[in-house]
Amino acid sequence: MRTDLAVIGAGPAGLAASLAASARGTRVVLVDAATEPGGQFYRQPAAGLRVGRPEALHHRWRTWERLRDGLAASSVHVLTDHHVWCVERTSGGFTVHALLGPEQEEPAEVHARAVLLATGGYEHVLPFPGWTLPGVVTAGGAQAMLKGGLVVPGRRAVVAGTGPLLLPVATGLGAAGVEVAALVESTGPVRLARHGRALAGKLPEGAGYAARLLRHRVPVLARHTVVRAHGDDRLTGVTVAALDTAGRVRPGTERQVPCDTLAVGHGMLPHTDLAEGLGCGLDGLAVAVDAQQRTDVPGVWAAGESTGIGGAALARAEGHIAGC
Template identity: 45%
Template sequence: MTRVIVIGAGPAGLAAAASASAAGAEVVLVDEGERVGGQFWRHHPDFTDPRLQHQLGRFGTLQQSLRDVRMLASTSVWRVETDPLRVHVLTGPADGADRRGETLEADAVVVATGAHDRVLPVPGWTLPGVTSAGAAQAMAKRDALTLGERTVVAGAGPFLLPVAQSIALLGGEIAEVVEAASVGTILRGWGARAWELSAAVGKAGELGSYVASLLRHRTPYRFGSAVTRIHGSDAVEAVTVQRLDPQWRPIAGTERTVECDSVALGHGFTPRLETAIQSGCQISADRFVTVDSQQLTSIPGVYAAGEITGIGGADAALAEGEIAGLAAAGIPGADLRYRAPLAARRRMRAFAARLAVHGIRPGWTGWLRDDTIVCRCESVPKASIDEYADASSRGMRLATRAGLGACQGRTCGRSVADILGALRQAQGPTSFDHRPVLSSVRIGELAALAQCEDGAQTPQTETPGGS
């Protein structure tokens, strides 16, 4: 029987685990969270307002399909090997002192690690009351809480819409939604070959509900603008909103002040590539995992699905996950079970391609000041990064500690690369995705695992069918 490990329990991972299990494979589903669902289905079991939670029916169906799947929640993958395929995990709370180590062996691995918010640094973004758009959405969906009484939602991309709607539904006031892309850019990008979007009719319904929410609450929507400064002494008191040129450079003389007590920032998403890179998977020039028609990566037995192959939303992730699960279970490509997910993937790719119109432009670094904190974990200002722009990537990190904090560059890595690229006119980005250890591991835990390998104690090694 084929043994499959799925890493990540968001839409892509759930779909992969369900389809692989239905195809007869022994499946282990591994996720860092306490509950399955990922960011998209991040809701409290006792709080399932259908206005905030999307596709709950699909979520319930997937959960029912996991009856024969071994699920490892609160489990961190700290290392992967590909010859043979092995996944090393630690199970237990991330801050716990008694996590249990296991080595999972498999015939195929599906990497569905998803993406996290990309937030561009802004002067004042470390003030209390500023969060990522994803964090604001999670608070609304999971805890029925809003950031504050009056919130500015700012950044780029369609995700700003559901964030604003969620806050408004819970009684919070949205002072403004601020979108960096201009009206002309959006119309040209989304309007070109509009017939290709006709297959994604569900998205039109979602868009309609978001627009209706904006109109009902009389929420201003500002295009071609950005929050370029956040004001306050001990907490957020106001923001400066400024017009941008096509390259996102702030236009002098267009500044205006908007009073608020909270800010949700979201400039798209960054794929979580660490596991795929450690597996040796080929990464494209635009920093996504390269896959074939069955979601197979460049490494035999390793499949990838969801946002790490391209930002496309939950529907695309569900389709890719189902395809990857079938392929990982050994189902040949001519099997009719591929027909529906392949058609869904084709439909959603037209939608995903349009998201590029909201892509970050290089001029955004123009709103930074020398004292703007770029790396929040280590409190590294832009001036320090500028000072060591001519150093090697390693030298810059050691000198400034940018990217060496608790998040290991997940928050600041791409921003540091953009700043360095603008200063160096670099050929390629500085990467923070290469990690010999994928998650935080205590030295004591590593020592215990080493003792297992040396035979000093019995190693806790499981196969997907293990108990």
């Protein structure tokens, strides 16, 4: 298949970029590994589940509807179930190499004059004793089970780590009927206050999560961490402890919390493997881009979490800029 622009990743950034580029008359092929567009943020339940109110599982559903309907009305060619493993520079532009289907056995190629990388991010998890026990999942994994499969990972959960993902995971589990025994957040109020300017636009959203935590009676342990997960064949509980201002465990503060599920995560990291394979430069851990989302490799743009973790709204804005 040949096209003007290959967009890799159908999350908020990839969708916005595809729509913007298509509106300008560019031939666009949008490639994603999932069975439906939306990415992790707009992950959809399987069609066979026949969900009556999918909006109950999602934040900013109307934004997703606009993106979904815009994609359906556009000329963008969507390739789902395509797992991109390499992007190769060629004399005529780029070749996107993918493997098709759940078994990833059938090869597929997209030949494009330009490439836009909207590959998102992945969870950062710090290891601790017992972290491989059945019942210990990533925070994003717990959220994916809820959104994509309408499955709860257990009956009594602890949500732990740091980062904005913990709030929707804890409230989502509570809304699904799971008893959330604790939300264990390693940051404290002082550090949050330092980022007040960056968080100012999200205060109403944060207040909404706080109200839902109260509604579901979720205890919040600020400046605490999980130091150990307990169990033989599966998780039966965790030990949590308080942290000092330097992030060290305060001796004598340990206590056990019984649970059958631990959803843990320590923020997100940018997916940069395809960009690095193309020789794109990095800015710290993220793909380096200019004000138009161009990388330092001619013909390659990047947008969304791959250029820095900033949330869905920023990803959509960056995608739109890149697509224009």
